[in-house]
Amino acid sequence: MNTIRWSYAINQYKPQFDDFVRREDHERALKTMSIAGFEGVELTTGSGRWEPLGNPTQLTANFGSLRRFRTFLDDCKISAVSSWFFDPHQRVMEDLTPALSPLVAADRDGIVARATWFASALAELGGSVLVASATPPAGDCGEIDDAALGRLADCWAAVGRATLEHGVRTALHVDFLSPLREPANLNRLLELIGPADAGLAVDTAEFTIAGQDPAEIIRRHPGRIWHVQFKDALAVDAAGEYLVPHAQYSVRQRGGDREIPRWFAEPGADGGLVDFTGVMQALIDIGYTGWIVFESDPSPHPATSTLLGGYLMQEQLRPLIAASVVEGHGVTTAKGS
Amino acid sequence: MSNIKWSYMDHWRSNGPAGPIDQWHSHKTMSAFLKQIKAVGFDAIDTFDFRIWQMYGDYGGPVKYQEMVRDHGLEGIINTFHAADYDTRNYAPHLRETHENILEDFRVTMGRWSGVGLNSIIVMPATLYYDMEPITEDKLKITAELWNKVGEITAGHGVKLTCHHEFFCGIQSEADIDTFYANTDPQYVSLFVDTAQHCIASVDLVPLYRRHAHRASGFHFKDTRNVATGDDHRHRPDSEIMAPTTGKWFYEMGTPNGLVDFEEMMRAIKEEQFEGWITVEHDKANKYGGDYSESTAISRWYAANVLEHIYR
Numbered sequence: 123m124n125t126i127r128w129s130y131a132i133n134q135y136k137p138q139f140d141d142f143v144r145r146e147d148h149e150r151a152l153k154t155m156s157i158a159g160f161e162g163v164e165l166t167t168g169s170g171r172w173e174p175l176g177n178p179t180q181l182t183a184n185f186g187s188l189r190r191f192r193t194f195l196d197d198c199k200i201s202a203v204s205s206w207f208f209d210p211h212q213r214v215m216e217d218l219t220p221a222l223s224p225l226v227a228a229d230r231d232g233i234v235a236r237a238t239w240f241a242s243a244l245a246e247l248g249g250s251v252l253v254a255s256a257t258p259p260a261g262d263c264g265e266i267d268d269a270a271l272g273r274l275a276d277c278w279a280a281v282g283r284a285t286l287e288h289g290v291r292t293a294l295h296v297d298f299l300s301p302l303r304e305p306a307n308l309n310r311l312l313e314l315i316g317p318a319d320a321g322l323a324v325d326t327a328e329f330t331i332a333g334q335d336p337a338e339i340i341r342r343h344p345g346r347i348w349h350v351q352f353k354d355a356l357a358v359d360a361a362g363e364y365l366v367p368h369a370q371y372s373v374r375q376r377g378g379d380r381e382i383p384r385w386f387a388e389p390g391a392d393g394g395l396v397d398f399t400g401v402m403q404a405l406i407d408i409g410y411t412g413w414i415v416f417e418s419d420p421s422p423h424p425a426t427s428t429l430l431g432g433y434l435m436q437e438q439l440r441p442l443i444a445a446s447v448v449e450g451h452g453v454t455t456a457k458g459s
Numbered sequence: 460m461s462n463i464k465w466s467y468m469d470h471w472r473s474n475g476p477a478g479p480i481d482q483w484h485s486h487k488t489m490s491a492f493l494k495q496i497k498a499v500g501f502d503a504i505d506t507f508d509f510r511i512w513q514m515y516g517d518y519g520g521p522v523k524y525q526e527m528v529r530d531h532g533l534e535g536i537i538n539t540f541h542a543a544d545y546d547t548r549n550y551a552p553h554l555r556e557t558h559e560n561i562l563e564d565f566r567v568t569m570g571r572w573s574g575v576g577l578n579s580i581i582v583m584p585a586t587l588y589y590d591m592e593p594i595t596e597d598k599l600k601i602t603a604e605l606w607n608k609v610g611e612i613t614a615g616h617g618v619k620l621t622c623h624h625e626f627f628c629g630i631q632s633e634a635d636i637d638t639f640y641a642n643t644d645p646q647y648v649s650l651f652v653d654t655a656q657h658c659i660a661s662v663d664l665v666p667l668y669r670r671h672a673h674r675a676s677g678f679h680f681k682d683t684r685n686v687a688t689g690d691d692h693r694h695r696p697d698s699e700i701m702a703p704t705t706g707k708w709f710y711e712m713g714t715p716n717g718l719v720d721f722e723e724m725m726r727a728i729k730e731e732q733f734e735g736w737i738t739v740e741h742d743k744a745n746k747y748g749g750d751y752s753e754s755t756a757i758s759r760w761y762a763a764n765v766l767e768h769i770y771r
Contacts, residue, residue, distance in 0.1 A: 157756050433498035
């Protein structure tokens, strides 16, 4: 029997580097996720002493060991770290390595080593998916030709094979600034990567902002969906602003020419553009098994976003799954659909 | 089948575009509130009597409002809190000359709530401490006389009259509470135990509950970190938000450094074989940077993961 498990992403709780650093903050956030019906938590990689949940070194420094961090999660009634969002484009102060790029062949082994570091810890924390930021922003990539896609494929296939040795699958995350938002690029990359090596993480908001229908993406790549993030989108980048250089600052952060105040919101938010019922149905139809992670990324009111997400999950999405079981799709959830 | 169900007393604040709002700001904000209450596992809500005007004006009446509550997966409205404007000129339970006004208030009020199926209507049974002191046996008896009559009125509508003893009201000490109940009819006057209020008033909470368990109709489970000292209970014009010693009296159940022993309370409730509703409350949760959504999640987490292991 296939299983869907529900998790919540920690990223919305840490808007700035000096926020969300204290144990009591973590405890309240995790308990909030738990009581809202989420079984797991998705961490985001980070570096330095003000990122206490950012990597294995910091977890050990703050909790004594990974095992003791797992105990802390258990005490908050969170059963696992479902997944870790991994951004190779960040420098890592713990081992004094710079930002790396999967488009640079010489960076491949360094990315594999970092990914392995996280995957090993993730396995110990009960998780199963490394969610990898697949490319730099399009405006900083140069031309995405077959050679570039080949280098990307080579890197992520190597990462995927390495993390699988720890029982962790690598799922490529396509954000709305990525050149992979273009269907031809994404299709070609997935062709180049062996289907057992790496899969796709569908982030509903990122694809929606990029003008793509996440349900259609799911149906187009049914065997490659290894991870799902549910977050809502409040605007679409129809003008192709993602192509400007350094768009992570001017577009994603500042909102582009329209000064969009908030691209993302919790699933089901007022004004949200994502049809979560449609996406859920697509996942049911392809027989998806794995984690679905709710996000807001970020939220002005994280606890509110978490509870509203919990309501949507419990009252609208789980019943869809339950109905599908009755109809014979054979999908179920870990927490009592 | 559970012996206990959980209701949420509907204090709430969130942030709108123009500043802080409550859930009554719009139907959308009401829906967001109800979704959050349902998401963390509450079964129902309690509300305030003074909201009834907006229920009529904005929802078509309390029955229609309750339909909206039910549309969000909750059972409905369990209790209403009758937050009266106590005034020695016309509304003071220890002054017999104000009783007819109070009785008429309840005759009208209970009619307004008909059709909702309330469990209880909750009252603070005395006026403010400084308007009633010195607290004498005679005053307590006159007060009891009133609530016996009010209880008859509410019982006629199938609703219990139940008394909630704020630390700043005229009946807040252990001895005065006991005297009050000794002079009221258990058939018509019930006790509503607010864990924080009794704790602030230095009342030994669990023994108080055990002595009156046969007439306890419900609970406000909330915590505090402070006990009233000096004149806190008689501070003019207000003790609850203006007492100089303490800027924030109330915290959500499960807060660090809370003074209420909820586990002991839950064991007592189990031993007394109480069956019914426990209401979770944390009024003023947003003070000093607090967040209602988070406090509500933390308190329900505590109920689910600590208290329900004792009794459910």
